[in-house]
């Protein structure tokens with residue numbers, strides 16, 4: 001380690017916090033030692049009480065008295081010195097032990113902050129990366145068109161249509177990013193009929209399903225959950241949208257719901273490509289897309305849908321779980337609190 005590296009290490013937040021902890025520990029330790037030493041010293045320096053009359057009878061001569069006083073003073077001085085040495089040692093040990101403890105405490109208290117910072121940096125870099133792609137496409141296609149001496153109306157129209165598509169993607173992405181960084185405050189909940197939620201969500205995705213000839217079967221019975229209508233609709237739209245995106249044409253997506261003790265389970269089942277076991281732990285992560293090569297070419301997405309769905313779920317006290325068999329299909333399950341009046 002070079003001196004500049006050591007200097008850098010000493011300036012890290014962990015070392016600074018550890019130094020503050022150690023300064024507090026040492027001021028207390030030294031302060032206590034000083035007070036203790038002075039109090040003891042004052043006790044040693046206290047003049048000895050004159051011998052009682054009966055005792056003076058036993059120590060008749062002054063010489064013996066002064067000898068005794070000298071011996072006692074010597075003893076007090078030795079004790080005083082021994083005390084001083086011991087206090088110095090205690091403080092040296094406190095310095096080293098306290099230093100170690102302060103460092104561990106500083107690391108322990110800064111770790112969550114460091115992790116949050118790293119996640120933030122990762123998020124910003126992933127988001128910038130995702131934003132850059134459509135922006136580069138827009139810039140390049142416009143520059144190529146501008147370089148041409150003449151741009152036929154039909155070509156210009158195609159270009160504008162393409163640009164509008166890219167701008168839409170950018171708007172979707174920025175909306176998703178905003179959804180992700182919004183606060184996780186709890187949303188107001190009430191008794192909500194799942195049939196109403198499902199009908200509302202279906203209207204948003206039916207055109208996409210029809211384009212792939214995917215049938216959405218609504219088999220949700222009359223069940224109410226204690227939830228927030230608008231938020232649950234958004235979650236179901238994300239799950240339905242994925243079920244359609246990751247299913248081949250001419251398949252079926254089924255929506256069901258049932259009550260299980262104090263929970264209401266809403267399930268979206270598809271006959272799509274499924275999710276490999278190795279991808280399962282990652283699919284709820286921001287920007288994660290299973291089998292990137294396939295997803296990015298065949299299916300458009302940013303890997304944010306499930307991260308948003310999970311975040312929305314926490315706002316309504318719900319949880320999302322998934323069961324899937326690669327090549328056969330997936331079932332996404334939303335676990336909701338049962339309605340209070342049930």
Ligand code: ADP
Nearest residue numbers: 242243246274283289290301302303304305306
């Ligand atoms: P996106 O769909 O934009 O990629 P998501 O966060 O919604 O992002 O999904 C993350 C990944 O999880 C997807 O890229 C896909 O690989 C996988 N996935 C999600 N839903 C399904 C599904 N119903 N069937 C198969 N894979 C899915």
